[in-house]
Amino acid sequence: MENEIILNGRVACKGYVEGEARLINEYKDLENIRNGDILVAQQTDMNYTLYLDKCVGIITERGGRFSHAAIYSRENSIPCITAVKGALESIIDGTKYILDANNNEIRRMK
Amino acid sequence: MVIKLVGNGTVPKQDLGTKVTRLIELSQDGFLVPAGFAVTPDIYQRFLNPILDKVKHLLTNSQKPDKEITKLFLESELQLEDKKRLEEAKGNILFDNLLAIRSSGNVYVNGQVFREDSKDISLAGQFDSFLAVPIYGIENAIKMCWASLYNQRSIQRFEATGNKDYAKSGMSVLCHEMIPATKSAVVMTKDPISGENVLGIESTYGPCEAIVSGRVTGDYFKVDKESGKVIDSEKGEKEETAVYSVFDGTNNRNIWWNTNNNALRENWSLNQSEIEKICEIAIAVENKYRHPQDMEFVFQNDQLYIVQTRNITTI
Numbered sequence: 001m002e003n004e005i006i007l008n009g010r011v012a013c014k015g016y017v018e019g020e021a022r023l024i025n026e027y028k029d030l031e032n033i034r035n036g037d038i039l040v041a042q043q044t045d046m047n048y049t050l051y052l053d054k055c056v057g058i059i060t061e062r063g064g065r066f067s068h069a070a071i072y073s074r075e076n077s078i079p080c081i082t083a084v085k086g087a088l089e090s091i092i093d094g095t096k097y098i099l100d101a102n103n104n105e106i107r108r109m110k
Numbered sequence: 111m112v113i114k115l116v117g118n119g120t121v122p123k124q125d126l127g128t129k130v131t132r133l134i135e136l137s138q139d140g141f142l143v144p145a146g147f148a149v150t151p152d153i154y155q156r157f158l159n160p161i162l163d164k165v166k167h168l169l170t171n172s173q174k175p176d177k178e179i180t181k182l183f184l185e186s187e188l189q190l191e192d193k194k195r196l197e198e199a200k201g202n203i204l205f206d207n208l209l210a211i212r213s214s215g216n217v218y219v220n221g222q223v224f225r226e227d228s229k230d231i232s233l234a235g236q237f238d239s240f241l242a243v244p245i246y247g248i249e250n251a252i253k254m255c256w257a258s259l260y261n262q263r264s265i266q267r268f269e270a271t272g273n274k275d276y277a278k279s280g281m282s283v284l285c286h287e288m289i290p291a292t293k294s295a296v297v298m299t300k301d302p303i304s305g306e307n308v309l310g311i312e313s314t315y316g317p318c319e320a321i322v323s324g325r326v327t328g329d330y331f332k333v334d335k336e337s338g339k340v341i342d343s344e345k346g347e348k349e350e351t352a353v354y355s356v357f358d359g360t361n362n363r364n365i366w367w368n369t370n371n372n373a374l375r376e377n378w379s380l381n382q383s384e385i386e387k388i389c390e391i392a393i394a395v396e397n398k399y400r401h402p403q404d405m406e407f408v409f410q411n412d413q414l415y416i417v418q419t420r421n422i423t424t425i
Contacts (some may be wrong), residue, residue: 010327010330010344011303012303015412045235046230046236046322048354049267050266060324062324062347063323063324063325063327064312064321064324064327064330064346065302065310066296066321066322066404067321068322068323069324069326071424074303074424075232075423082324083327083346084329085347
């Protein structure tokens, strides 16, 4: 069964992962992150670091290949796509997604 | 424009931190960098020694060691000779100018020292920096940088409470004039994702924090290093421009975001001539260090400044 292609942006770190999306709209949402999650946020900063350690993938709505999220992802070999317009609106918290940063695709798993 | 070292000159170069040493080296080679000075680790150590026991006590016993240590540092004085050295360094700054005060720390963990841009761990963003600092706020900002060795994330990351070596950790503080940026760019002299030997530039309007923080998606240019010509480009949203209010001596944020109008967003933030200028300088710096560079540039109208350069470690 095909997974629906929904989003893309700027690939910051290549790789392929599957995981539950965890939407971060404010800092306190970071407490919801579990091991194996794909973090979805507008951008990241140093306060995210301890939580990013649990994530298998990173999606940001803003920023490019040289943002905090992009640099962090490459230093830790975590697949990452930035500049994903509408990510926080379209992606459903707690739902499984494929983050295919080899092909610049984010797809919801059916 | 030279970065002067403020200290008694006894600190080995490797302990100064790359932020400091790189800007000194670049300015000596004639590259345009902001004017300023660096408060070297010996000044911090002389400041710390009389209050070291109190710091250790707060680290072990306080509920909020980061806040208590910051308070202690702000209430404590630099050694007299060092105060004089700092006053002399400040004397070279024009009264109206605002400064960036940036930490460049070395941490001691388990008997080992980890330096900024170390291969083993990254200290990027670990300690605090303060922007738009007026001349009368410099000393406090420096003390707050020092205190950030004990900020919450560092206490946690380096398990400072149980780490008997941690108090040996030290810091340089780079103090430089903030260039009023009309545009800025982050540049990598090799593509860190594909490994291609091309220049990657991400640029936007105003200060670099927009790109570095990821708050803004800048214009992206992939540039041929020999010709300086753009091979590929992606127009970014360039949603906002960063503006700063004057540092008020606290950790309260002083960065604000102005929404860019459609005309700014629809135009490219750099023209071909600006791209070629960046390319020329970036390649010269890469050749100097014989290693791909991760650089930050700002334009003040047509003057191009290097604000930071370090080796790309993830290639």
